[in-house]
Amino acid sequence: TIGIILLYILFSFIASILLTLSYVKLIGGLTLIYIAFNLMIQKDDKIVVVSHKKNMWQAMKVIMIANVVIGIDNVLVISGIARGDIALIILGVMTSIILIVVGSKYIAKLVHDIPFLLYLGAGFLFITAIKMVIDDPVLSDKGILENALYLPYVVTVIFLLIASFINGRKSF
Numbered sequence: 001t002i003g004i005i006l007l008y009i010l011f012s013f014i015a016s017i018l019l020t021l022s023y024v025k026l027i028g029g030l031t032l033i034y035i036a037f038n039l040m041i042q043k044d045d046k047i048v049v050v051s052h053k054k055n056m057w058q059a060m061k062v063i064m065i066a067n068v069v070i071g072i073d074n075v076l077v078i079s080g081i082a083r084g085d086i087a088l089i090i091l092g093v094m095t096s097i098i099l100i101v102v103g104s105k106y107i108a109k110l111v112h113d114i115p116f117l118l119y120l121g122a123g124f125l126f127i128t129a130i131k132m133v134i135d136d137p138v139l140s141d142k143g144i145l146e147n148a149l150y151l152p153y154v155v156t157v158i159f160l161l162i163a164s165f166i167n168g169r170k171s172f
Contacts, residue, residue: 008093014080029132036125040163
């Protein structure tokens with residue numbers, strides 16, 4: 001767990017630095033939009049079978065790689081919100097790790113019992129993603145979307161309505 005925490009902090013810090021470069025926020029924001037959309041659109045449950053590993057080190061390697069891949073969305077969100085502030089990065093990583101390790105079972109049950117929470121979480125991801133896209137130097141340096149204060153919220157509401165329609169829910 002310590003290794004994962006340190007990797008998340010390192011990746012979040014690197015991502016915060018990279019987010020100052022042109023196109024990185026744009027690509028990161030678009031990636032978060034894709035993640036949020038896939039989070040919202042219900043799919044058939046699929047069982048993924050991981051092949052049996054012969055020793056503990058191989059199993060740990062699989063777990064570490066899976067955690068890094070799954071953590072990419074956490075890193076993008078934390079980095080997008082922290083905007084280079086290392087204290088916020090550490091706080092964000094620690095909070096997300098605690099929620100994942102301690103509360104994942106309870107959060108999954110709550111989301112199952114109260115579907116609105118899924119919409120709330122995806123909406124938060126979507127707002128962060130749209131803000132990252134708008135703040136990318138490619139757009140912000142040229143003044144494109146300069147006065148788009150409400151755009152992330154309007155687009156998020158539209159996104160949630162489309163997701164609700166696709167999922168066949170009348171309300172959320």
